[in-house]
Amino acid sequence: MSSQSQSNSHPTSSSHNMDATSSNSPLLTLDGILAGIIATPAPQPAVLAHLLRTCAPRDVRDNILCGTTSTGADPLLILDVGNPGHTVGVLYILAARLASTTIAPPAISYIESFCRSFDPAAARCAADRVTLVAQGILHISEASNKTKYALQPIYDLITRFAPPNTLTALHSIFLRACIVTGNQTLALPLLAVGPLSPPLPSSPSGKELLDTLSYTDHLTYHYTAGFALATLHHWPLACDFLETVVAAPSLSGAVSALQLEAFKKLTLIQLIHTGAAPLPPKYTAPLLARLLQTSPYGAFAKAYPGAPSYLAGILENERALFDADRNTGLMKLALGRVPRWNVRRLEGTYASIGLAEAGAKVGLDEAGVVAAVLDLVEAGEINARIDPPGVLTFSSSPAGNKARTRGEVDRALREAETHAVTLKRLEMELARSRDYLSKAVRNREEPNWGAVEEDMMFAPGERGMASFADDAMYS
């Protein structure tokens, strides 16, 4: 949807520029368009994309693109999916065909082969069409009740199209499809890299990619990613994703409902994973923290891992709320792990303790204690053994303090070094960026001018936007 508004927002008048360089009329037939795509020497993808975007009003153009050539041939068959020069053209035609309600969609095999072999650099020039194609694929597969078939093409699309570690509008489409079909494991290779950052405006075709993105894409992707990972019990990574949503930057304290949902899930997952819910990062909107604190989730987290009966009482009393939020499952998981945390706490207090005594302290029977101990030992959280039989003996050095090998230390040092280099490079980039320099120079030369200018800048203009964005950046 976002990309549509984008293509609409381009004034058709700008096509006048094109009239000067190329004749308009031949492009307004499919034959003309095809000729433009196939022309030798092959046009630059960016030029071609611009040409196609601006040749006619959208609906007219898409109508033309859905048609056949004057000879009745299918344009998609004329174009070669493997040819990098044809990628943009195929994208436009595919997007139009997939969106059309009157024409039968192209064969799934054709789409699959395109997704496997298109040219990523060219496709990034028409990023909005890629999004449309992905949406179209999902749409037709849903219409035929075979959502599963959409997963592989979209996955190929993403892996080839998206620059490494970069968020695109495709990600959330794909992930949602994965969750709907229950195939979260398919997304694991994508999710394993952690939260994704948006493309840099200054990177090649970064601007085109950014144009297809809105803040909701970023929230939706990271939220669904957290959700998918939680269903797979990948707790730490799920926490990372959800925290990204909770701590997402906002303008003048605006808060998204998705953030609150993410915060609820994050709190529960942290309880499950670490036994406590630490405070969110400092830059989290204060309203969010307040909302959560006053909700039953806040009460639950505060009492955790206290008396199980009290916690179960919260779950029971607010059952309707938790059901509505679809968090009952997580709550139950968290509740089930209360004795585990209590067993872990025993390590700090006891050097050895009888299983029965330990069970009495944490509210488990002996078998339960054994299970919890095995689980904790397996997770490397405690260092204990059951020896002599019936007696739980904790090792004299707690699991947290395991001796570090030389390799570990070296690796940590190397990581820190690369990190420092990255930070240094970023700082230097920032220090020579135009925004920063102009601001710094302005402040030095005329300390008062900035303030006056800000007062007078109510008219929305180029500069107004720039300072607007800057304010948000430093807020």
Place this chain on the structure above:
Amino acid sequence: MEVDLIDLDPSTTSVAPASGSNNNKSLTAHPVDDAHPFDLDSYILSYTGRTAVERLIHIIPTCPSLAPQALRLAAKHCHSLRDTSLYALAVSTYEALPSDSNVPPVEEVIELDSKWAEETLKKNLAEKTKLEVELKTYANNMIKESQRMGHRDLGAYYRSVGDNATALKHFTKSREYCTTSQHVLDMCLSVLELLIEQRNYTHIPTYVFKADAALDAASASAAKSEKDAAAAANGASAAPQKLVTTGTAGPALKKTISAEREKVQSKLDFASALSHLGQGNFEKAATTFLRLGSADQLGDWIGKLVASGDIAVYGVLCALSSLSRSAIKAQVLENSIFGVYIEQEPYVRELIEAYMGSNFKAALEILAKYRTRHFIDIHLFPHVVDLTALIRNRAIVLYFKPFSSIKLDRMSAAFGWTVPEVERHVVALIQSGDINGRVDSQNKILQAKTTDHRSELFDRAIKAGNEMQSANRKLLLRMRLQQADLVIRAPKGQREAHPSEMMQGD
């Protein structure tokens, strides 16, 4: 007949010290026997006036076995006062004792003296009218000093009849007519007396603060005026001589001023120490009690508000519960001024000696033995349980400190507890982080935790590094989001389009 007496003045009963009636509910009875020695007669001898009666009233429900004696003494003391409500309160407290406490009825203990009550009331009324008329005359004459004194006298009157609220009103009203800082100081001290009597601990610091400021101003101006006077007296004599005389007169003069100052300062210190104690701030209370001046500096407050033995008890209990061993040594044992207070209560010295000698069993036994004595004190009783627990915990921590491992049954012998009891206390202390050790519950051994500092350091460094990296990653991601302008915005009106894209599109 006693019913008549109580009904005599319902108005004053209602304003009678609220704390008196509050106490009855929260108190549990404490025995007085060989194991818990307490001599009421000698105890009450240290007090005069209202506080004696109030203490006796507190004793009635605390130690039912002493109740008849306490009531008799209270009645005796009341006759020298003019507050009939206090008398009524004593009687009603006695009557409110649970029926199973086996005390003789009131009539057998004291003879209710309604004649005295009526006469006192009549006298009080006359006095009140007289003072009010006086104040009115002063107000008409607009003489500030007389008005101040009028309010002060009325305040003192209301205080003596137990109407604390009105007394406070008059005292604070007199503030408006104070012309010198000495007057302000007097006012503050009167209010402090009143507040201590009321046991209004939260209010005390305000007036201590005000009095401190007034004290500075008063002593500065006193020093100045006396200096001027000395200079004027010597003005006629030759200049070099003047230098000499002022030089000799100075120290003597300063001495009187500073002595006066110290007296007031001691009172203020006592008031703030008591307020710290009242608010459960034991460490601050301990340090303040321990730097108090000698008993004669407290002047008439000894007896009227507190006995010097009480100060010893408060100071030492607070010190044991909150100060380190070295601080106790420096501030209690080597403190000659506080030593004088301690002499008033020999058992307190035994307690410190047992504690400092690490004879914790004896120390805890002394605490248990003098429980009743502590519960009987009107300022101390709400904190006795806390203080005892704190001292016990510190004792356990201190005891374990030199060991790397110790059998729990040895600890149980040292503290006079059973092994499960010791284990319970120790586990609680480990979980609160006071003892750095672990219990071997199977063999009943407490072991100190051994930490490998080298690996701990590596651990901490690597953990800090990881945390910092992840924090940086998050911040960088945030920065990128802001650079890309993927920022959450409040929806504007009905428009669904994302402003971010509009901006990017331009």
